[in-house]
Amino acid sequence: MKRHLISAADLTRDDALLVLDTAEELARATEGSMKKLPTLRGRTVVNLFFEDSTRTRISFEAAAKRLSADVINFSAKGSSVSKGESLKDTALTLEAMGADGVVIRHGASGAPHRLANWVKGSVVNAGDGTHEHPTQALLDAFTMRRRLGDLEGRKVTIVGDILHSRVARSNVLLLNTLGAEVTVVAPPTLLPVAIDTWPAEVSYDLDAVLPKSDVVMMLRVQHERMNASYFPTVREYSRRYGLDAERMARMADHAIVMHPGPMNRGVEIAAEVADSVRSTIVEQVANGVSARMAVLYLLLGGSEPAIGKEVSQS
Amino acid sequence: MNAAHRPDDPAETRVTGRDSGPDSQQKAVLEGPDIRRALTRIAHEILERTKGGEDVVLLGIQTRGVTLAERLAGALNEVEGRPVPWGSLDVTMYRDDLRLRPARAIRRTELPQGGIEDRVVVLVDDVLFSGRTVRAALDALNELGRPRAVQLAVLVDRGHRELPIRADYVGKNLPTSTRETVKVLLAENDGRDAVLLGPKEEK
Numbered sequence: 001m002k003r004h005l006i007s008a009a010d011l012t013r014d015d016a017l018l019v020l021d022t023a024e025e026l027a028r029a030t031e032g033s034m035k036k037l038p039t040l041r042g043r044t045v046v047n048l049f050f051e052d053s054t055r056t057r058i059s060f061e062a063a064a065k066r067l068s069a070d071v072i073n074f075s076a077k078g079s080s081v082s083k084g085e086s087l088k089d090t091a092l093t094l095e096a097m098g099a100d101g102v103v104i105r106h107g108a109s110g111a112p113h114r115l116a117n118w119v120k121g122s123v124v125n126a127g128d129g130t131h132e133h134p135t136q137a138l139l140d141a142f143t144m145r146r147r148l149g150d151l152e153g154r155k156v157t158i159v160g161d162i163l164h165s166r167v168a169r170s171n172v173l174l175l176n177t178l179g180a181e182v183t184v185v186a187p188p189t190l191l192p193v194a195i196d197t198w199p200a201e202v203s204y205d206l207d208a209v210l211p212k213s214d215v216v217m218m219l220r221v222q223h224e225r226m227n228a229s230y231f232p233t234v235r236e237y238s239r240r241y242g243l244d245a246e247r248m249a250r251m252a253d254h255a256i257v258m259h260p261g262p263m264n265r266g267v268e269i270a271a272e273v274a275d276s277v278r279s280t281i282v283e284q285v286a287n288g289v290s291a292r293m294a295v296l297y298l299l300l301g302g303s304e305p306a307i308g309k310e311v312s313q314s
Numbered sequence: 315m316n317a318a319h320r321p322d323d324p325a326e327t328r329v330t331g332r333d334s335g336p337d338s339q340q341k342a343v344l345e346g347p348d349i350r351r352a353l354t355r356i357a358h359e360i361l362e363r364t365k366g367g368e369d370v371v372l373l374g375i376q377t378r379g380v381t382l383a384e385r386l387a388g389a390l391n392e393v394e395g396r397p398v399p400w401g402s403l404d405v406t407m408y409r410d411d412l413r414l415r416p417a418r419a420i421r422r423t424e425l426p427q428g429g430i431e432d433r434v435v436v437l438v439d440d441v442l443f444s445g446r447t448v449r450a451a452l453d454a455l456n457e458l459g460r461p462r463a464v465q466l467a468v469l470v471d472r473g474h475r476e477l478p479i480r481a482d483y484v485g486k487n488l489p490t491s492t493r494e495t496v497k498v499l500l501a502e503n504d505g506r507d508a509v510l511l512g513p514k515e516e517k
Contacts (some may be wrong), residue, residue, distance in 0.1 A: 024418045025404065038409040038453070067407075104496035233392055297407075 003118045003308035004123040008134040008173040010309035022294035040069035046099040050076040050106045060103045063292035091118040101300050114312040122299040132165045137170035139291035152179035159185045160219030164307050167260045172200045189230040217258040218269045246269040340512030349507045355419030357389035372400035373432045376421040379439040379500045392443035399426030405450035435461040440498035442468040472496045
């Protein structure tokens with residue numbers, strides 16, 4: 001049975017808790033002296049990156065290497081993709097090399113799902129277009145749990161460019177699975193059409209939601225995906241939806257500020273907020289490695305994957 | 315010691331009424347008092363072999379080994395009047411048979427204050443069988459430090475070793491067939507103390 005992690009919705013509540021618990025033990029083990037574990041020795045993980053990425057690619061690479069897997073990095077630039085090779089032909093090439101796991105980042109929503117039909121190994125979605133980024137949601141949930149404890153009933157507010165955000169979609173799905181209450185806050189132009197089908201509340205007023213939130217997650221304004229004017233000026237966006245020190249002061253004492261990175265300092269988040277003690281932004285990077293180690297271990301460590309979902313042939 | 319209360323006394327190891335029902339094919343080979351006596355004896359043996367147990371650190375192998383390590387630490391404390399450091403070791407990530415089964419949840423590894431550097435580490439587990447868990451534990455220990463010596467204490471040695479490993483302290487040697495299973499129940503984990511011998515479950 002071949003299972004993959006393509007959507008945060010592929011994880012049941014038990015799966016998600018298993019990943020978080022595993023990540024916790026791995027984080028403790030690697031904080032101490034257990035820097036490298038022999039668990040995935042002899043397994044090959046291919047990092048297939050068709051889109052630019054620093055932290056996600058490095059994070060997956062570090063995670064695989066700490067589990068002693070062989071890592072092959074592939075980026076579209078400087079490869080045959082720039083000569084016009086199709087995703088399927090690239091996949092078949094990788095298949096011939098015997099990849100046990102394929103981590104894919106692609107600009108097209110749905111690419112990891114297609115890939116899952118073409119390769120024998122487990123596919124991990126590392127971000128596809130504006131669709132999903134499940135391991136980001138896992139590391140975010142892991143970060144929240146380390147700071148706040150159990151997520152059941154916690155109020156999480158996700159602010160900003162929901163329309164283009166795969167992080168938002170994956171987070172809403174996973175947090176809902178884990179029993180948290182999610183509110184998305186954005187100008188109406190930056191909300192997807194089907195937002196009413198998401199398991200989340202919607203608000204246009206950040207100041208009304210802030211004091212009730214345990215977690216405030218700021219999203220990057222994705223200029224590179226914006227082909228139209230979604231708001232009049234960056235300054236106006238920043239004034240209504242940016243998190244500055246004054247707004248942060250109105251948050252509850254225990255509440256934390258998250259950002260998946262990379263940040264536009266001064267746009268969605270002020271520098272003093274990003275660098276404050278409430279901010280988990282640096283922790284999120286470290287936690288990312290633990291969460292991805294957990295995912296790779298649970299997918300590739302045993303005789304068959306312990307988490308994820310099968311993909312129907314199409 | 316009174317002969318009537320020897321741990322091996324068949325009168326104490328017969329099938330008891332509590333094992334009827336779904337467990338009816340399982341036979342209790344050790345009951346609560348036997349386990350307690352075995353641990354007390356092991357505690358004395360540890361003190362004897364390590365000349366007072368000054369440098370001893372007990373490391374229980376997850377899951378039931380941890381419970382046994384905690385109990386052994388209590389028994390050592392009772393005898394010597396001095397706390398003995400104990401901790402837990404999860405060996406899942408070091409197993410060589412990981413790929414024979416779906417990936418399993420991993421558990422906590424927690425060393426006591428002072429670590430294991432230059433100490434006498436006594437690994438504690440419930441059942442010694444193939445020896446592969448102990449091999450994985452030795453690999454895991456390697457990553458945590460360099461003990462002066464490593465010893466092994468088990469509640470039950472059921473034989474069928476696949477590696478050149480033996481225990482230094484054994485609660486009970488239990489000759490078994492590979493078609494049998496040995497299950498250790500401990501009050502902290504399972505609600506009661508017992509060692510059950512039964513036929514292998516049909517898959």
